[in-house]
Amino acid sequence: MTTPLRWVPVAEIRRALDGIDDPVTRTRAFAGLTRINILYMVTRAGSGHLGSSMSAADVVSWLYLNELREPGTDTGDLYFSSKGHDAPGLYAALIGIGLLDEDLVHRLRRIDGLPGHPDVHTPHMPFNTGSLGMGIAKAKGVILADRLLGTRRRVFVLTGDGELQEGQNWESLASAAHRDMGELTVVVDHNKIQSDTWVADVNDLGDLAAKFASFGWAVLRCDGNDVAALQETCRERAESYPDRPAVIIADTVKGAGCRTFAATSMGADEWRYLFHSGAPSPADYASAHAELVTAAEEILQAAGLAPLTLTEAAPADPKPASTGPRLPEVYGEALVAKAATDDRIVAFDADLVLDTGLIPFSQAYPDRFVECGIAEQDMVSMAGGLAYRGLLPFVHSFSCFLHARPNEQIYNNATEGRKVVYVGSLAGLLPAAPGHSHQAVRDVSALGAVPDLVVLEPANAAETRAAVDFCVATPLSVYLRLVTAPVPASVDALGAEPLELGRGRVLRAGGPVVAIGSGPTVLGELLGAAELLAADGVDLTVVELPWLNRVDPQWLTDLAERAEQLIVVENHFVRGGQADVLARTLAELRLTDPPAFRGIGITEVPRCGTPAEALHAHGLSAAQLADAVRAEVAGKSEPGPFDVTLRH
Numbered sequence: 001m002t003t004p005l006r007w008v009p010v011a012e013i014r015r016a017l018d019g020i021d022d023p024v025t026r027t028r029a030f031a032g033l034t035r036i037n038i039l040y041m042v043t044r045a046g047s048g049h050l051g052s053s054m055s056a057a058d059v060v061s062w063l064y065l066n067e068l069r070e071p072g073t074d075t076g077d078l079y080f081s082s083k084g085h086d087a088p089g090l091y092a093a094l095i096g097i098g099l100l101d102e103d104l105v106h107r108l109r110r111i112d113g114l115p116g117h118p119d120v121h122t123p124h125m126p127f128n129t130g131s132l133g134m135g136i137a138k139a140k141g142v143i144l145a146d147r148l149l150g151t152r153r154r155v156f157v158l159t160g161d162g163e164l165q166e167g168q169n170w171e172s173l174a175s176a177a178h179r180d181m182g183e184l185t186v187v188v189d190h191n192k193i194q195s196d197t198w199v200a201d202v203n204d205l206g207d208l209a210a211k212f213a214s215f216g217w218a219v220l221r222c223d224g225n226d227v228a229a230l231q232e233t234c235r236e237r238a239e240s241y242p243d244r245p246a247v248i249i250a251d252t253v254k255g256a257g258c259r260t261f262a263a264t265s266m267g268a269d270e271w272r273y274l275f276h277s278g279a280p281s282p283a284d285y286a287s288a289h290a291e292l293v294t295a296a297e298e299i300l301q302a303a304g305l306a307p308l309t310l311t312e313a314a315p316a317d318p319k320p321a322s323t324g325p326r327l328p329e330v331y332g333e334a335l336v337a338k339a340a341t342d343d344r345i346v347a348f349d350a351d352l353v354l355d356t357g358l359i360p361f362s363q364a365y366p367d368r369f370v371e372c373g374i375a376e377q378d379m380v381s382m383a384g385g386l387a388y389r390g391l392l393p394f395v396h397s398f399s400c401f402l403h404a405r406p407n408e409q410i411y412n413n414a415t416e417g418r419k420v421v422y423v424g425s426l427a428g429l430l431p432a433a434p435g436h437s438h439q440a441v442r443d444v445s446a447l448g449a450v451p452d453l454v455v456l457e458p459a460n461a462a463e464t465r466a467a468v469d470f471c472v473a474t475p476l477s478v479y480l481r482l483v484t485a486p487v488p489a490s491v492d493a494l495g496a497e498p499l500e501l502g503r504g505r506v507l508r509a510g511g512p513v514v515a516i517g518s519g520p521t522v523l524g525e526l527l528g529a530a531e532l533l534a535a536d537g538v539d540l541t542v543v544e545l546p547w548l549n550r551v552d553p554q555w556l557t558d559l560a561e562r563a564e565q566l567i568v569v570e571n572h573f574v575r576g577g578q579a580d581v582l583a584r585t586l587a588e589l590r591l592t593d594p595p596a597f598r599g600i601g602i603t604e605v606p607r608c609g610t611p612a613e614a615l616h617a618h619g620l621s622a623a624q625l626a627d628a629v630r631a632e633v634a635g636k637s638e639p640g641p642f643d644v645t646l647r648h
Helices: 010-019 023-045 050-067 087-096 102-106 135-148 167-178 199-203 208-214 227-240 282-302 327-339 359-364 376-388 407-415 443-447 461-473 519-534 553-561 578-589 611-617 622-633
Strands: 005-007 078-081 155-160 184-190 218-223 246-251 311-313 345-349 369-371 392-398 421-425 453-456 477-481 505-508 513-517 541-544 565-573 596-602
Touching: 005 023, 010 023, 010 087, 023 050, 023 087, 023 102, 023 227, 023 282, 050 078, 050 087, 050 155, 050 184, 050 227, 078 135, 087 102, 135 155, 135 167, 135 184, 199 369, 208 218, 208 246, 218 227, 227 246, 327 345, 327 359, 327 421, 327 461, 345 359, 345 376, 359 369, 376 392, 376 407, 407 443, 443 453, 443 477, 443 565, 453 461, 461 477, 505 519, 513 519, 513 622, 519 541, 519 565, 519 622, 553 578, 565 578, 565 622, 578 596, 596 622
Parallel strands: 078 155, 155 184, 184 246, 218 246, 345 369, 345 392, 392 421, 421 477, 453 477, 513 541, 513 565, 565 596
Antiparallel strands: 005 311, 505 541
16 A cells, blocks of 8 residues: 555553543543554554454443553453454554553564464463454453452453354353352443344344343443443443443444444445455545544544644555465355255355355355354254255355364264365465464364365365365365465466375476475465575475375375475474374385475464565475475485484
């Protein structure tokens, strides 16, 4: 973006806080100023959650400025977000009150900056977010620990309304009331939109107040974007219900405080909210910035303060153009085509219809599209019931949520011999901007041992179409692992060959140094590494093996007999992935002269940042892979704690 970006320095926020005595006006001013910085941070980062951050901004501002006692200290009141999508807003507030360094306002979603979702390595983030619904339980654990340690403080947790579709929230309520946890207050950011569309259309929550009350909780309700109403509601909570856990249902507007982003600006026939994630266009940025600055200056002027002085930031590094196909979109089109000739196919979704490529299917076959909301365990078990009746369920979510939350349900379906196709988008390290909660790099290990389930990762558009055909034709269940980052041109140009279970193909014929990988991310970097190595006279053979938990022994034997070094590169943790499968198979083959074997993959919790930053942080860039191959050829590589060597 070439549009100049402007933000509010902390000194200006401090001037407003010091110059306004009335707590309501002071909070309104602070919320207005943090909204300007939310817009700046997300726009500069190129992605982030505007709508959720702005809907919660008034709640967060009131709590930190007025309600929390000694926030940021070990014994002070504790606040954290369970929903996580409001992270830019929380960061902006913490920067504004001096609990985070001011320079971090420029480093949202960058390496060593502020992760896309809350992470404990960021100061004053007590918990990581992940699959939704864990916050209330973690708050209860804090309260139990405080009681055992002889301290008492209040704990405030923010949840989303869509988040309440996740079953763990409801498991958490009864014991909080049973243990008289008056220290606990849950605030529901009830903006009525989950991800990109209306909660009521996805999976209506019904009477929230009655549900919480039925578990023995005190229930209060207010306009969550009205600071005076928040003040009164917090006072009532403290005075009327000191010994009971309480929920404040804060009715908010997604994108509140700015007409450009406010859900109230949507037309009556619009189903999709456009500002859940991603960065605004230059026109939307300019419009929203003008609105927010005007609103903030009106508050300051009414308080007798001078107009704002904003700081213009240097432009962010330009993001590289993304022109390659995105596999979830290709997949969605292929599934529609397949469903036209196979009426057994039914698609299940967990609140990610856009990101999983299912909009075309939902429009073409509405009777065969089941939106389950944020309830992955329920979705997978429903799919098992559908399979029992002879239909073919395709089950969708982000890979990070699909392999983990309903893992027991996936295994249960497998023990019943039911065929289900599980399709996980956003697989692997990239995109890294959302942070580790959304980087699925343990999914192969979590699902690879499930009986009669094949893990398949296509490399490009043509292979994705072939993978859909395989998923329908095979008697096995399949976990289809889809990378969401754009496919590099070098990989998309490879096309596809017929998929044979456990067998791969040579993408670049070369010498006896052989690198095996799968998926667009790894194969793109390996092909780049091969070009770098060619200049050194190392002719790297690059092989694609899209089967991550299966290998044909004869195919591997033929490959190994022609190789001196075999290097497996994974878009996954090194434990429990493809390298382990190949190493075990090679060991069991007992070849006379096996190749030296090395596995390269992710060895720590994945880092948040740009694609280039994340690949470099984990040693998976083309240049780093080339260095690893050079070391292997020279015999200078030392096996790390996760490497495997078969040559004696």
